[in-house]
Amino acid sequence: MTAENTYKLELTTSPHTHSRMSTQKVMWIVVAALVPSVITGVIYFGLYQLLIIAISIAFCSGTEALIKVIRKQKIKIKDGSAVITGLLLALILPPNFSLVSTAFGAIIAISLGKEVFGGLGYNIFNPALVGRAFLQAAFPVPMTTWTIPNYAVDATTTATPLSAFKFDNALTEISNMFFGNIGGSIGETSAIAILVGGIFLVVIGISNWRIPLSMILGIIIFGGIFYIIDPISYPNPLFHLCAGGFLFGAFFMATDWVTSPLTGKGMWIFGFSISFILVIIRLFGGLPEGVMYAILFMNAFVPLINRYTRPKIFGVEK
Numbered sequence: 001m002t003a004e005n006t007y008k009l010e011l012t013t014s015p016h017t018h019s020r021m022s023t024q025k026v027m028w029i030v031v032a033a034l035v036p037s038v039i040t041g042v043i044y045f046g047l048y049q050l051l052i053i054a055i056s057i058a059f060c061s062g063t064e065a066l067i068k069v070i071r072k073q074k075i076k077i078k079d080g081s082a083v084i085t086g087l088l089l090a091l092i093l094p095p096n097f098s099l100v101s102t103a104f105g106a107i108i109a110i111s112l113g114k115e116v117f118g119g120l121g122y123n124i125f126n127p128a129l130v131g132r133a134f135l136q137a138a139f140p141v142p143m144t145t146w147t148i149p150n151y152a153v154d155a156t157t158t159a160t161p162l163s164a165f166k167f168d169n170a171l172t173e174i175s176n177m178f179f180g181n182i183g184g185s186i187g188e189t190s191a192i193a194i195l196v197g198g199i200f201l202v203v204i205g206i207s208n209w210r211i212p213l214s215m216i217l218g219i220i221i222f223g224g225i226f227y228i229i230d231p232i233s234y235p236n237p238l239f240h241l242c243a244g245g246f247l248f249g250a251f252f253m254a255t256d257w258v259t260s261p262l263t264g265k266g267m268w269i270f271g272f273s274i275s276f277i278l279v280i281i282r283l284f285g286g287l288p289e290g291v292m293y294a295i296l297f298m299n300a301f302v303p304l305i306n307r308y309t310r311p312k313i314f315g316v317e318k
Contacts, residue, residue, distance in 0.1 A: 023081070026206055034091065034197055036193035045147055049186050051099060061077050064077065085113075085114070086109075089105055089127075092188060123258055126296065130296070136292070161243040162282065163288045166282075177189070178192055188245040198247070199251075201255070216275075220237040221237075259299045262306050
């Protein structure tokens with residue numbers, strides 16, 4: 001056998017399935033899918049939102065790079081994971097939010113939400129939601145202070161639809177929630193912008209359809225039950241669907257590969273559970289919104305869900 005015909009045996013760790021989709025490519029595709037939400041946020045709340053996005057991305061990337069240097073590990077900013085964390089965090093913040101506070105949230109998102117667990121692929125909780133949870137606890141007033149959209153009909157739209165219903169029993173027009181002409185977080189107000197990006201990710205196979213579908217069905221079922229019981233005291237399921245950060249959470253937060261279940265059955269359990277917790281918080285909790293808490297709460301149960309929903313090994317008996 002000649003030297004040209006010799007083959008070397010290469011030993012590698014799992015997984016062994018190859019894909020054209022690298023981590024870096026996936027991350028940047030998700031960034032592209034968020035562009036419609038960025039555009040609507042700028043249209044309704046102004047160019048200042050681009051500064052919030054830039055600061056969030058810069059401090060997420062810088063924090064990750066600094067931690068890698070301290071640990072003497074390879075810096076992998078180009079993989080886009082820190083960029084997507086910064087972009088997601090910025091889009092779930094109130095319009096015109098403090099740049100200094102944004103920087104604090106970004107530092108916490110990467111350091112406590114991601115790197116403390118070992119970096120990409122090891123984190124238990126969604127890093128962007130960890131950053132927002134910190135900001136919610138540290139700066140509760142600014143985090144619940146909303147800006148009037150540029151094309152608002154009247155000043156009442158400065159309140160989010162959920163706040164208006166929770167405290168004033170006032171329903172917001174579905175059309176305003178669909179297009180985004182309402183008070184709310186930078187990237188969460190426009191249902192159509194979220195759906196354009198979210199459905200795109202599902203169609204090309206980056207996001208698993210089971211999680212957003214189970215969450216949508218869950219919000220319709222659980223929200224619908226209370227609406228049937230008392231349609232005056234409780235909002236209709238379509239309101240639950242379009243209001244707040246539900247759609248954004250369903251398509252961009254809950255579908256995170258690292259912090260969501262691996263099995264099909266587990267994804268259904270995960271999605272329905274998030275919606276159930278969300279409905280309980282919205283209707284009976286002290287806060288008008290609960291998407292962040294519902295997703296973070298279920299993130300903690302993902303290892304358990306994976307364990308008890310894993311498929312049976314062929315040939316193995318109990």
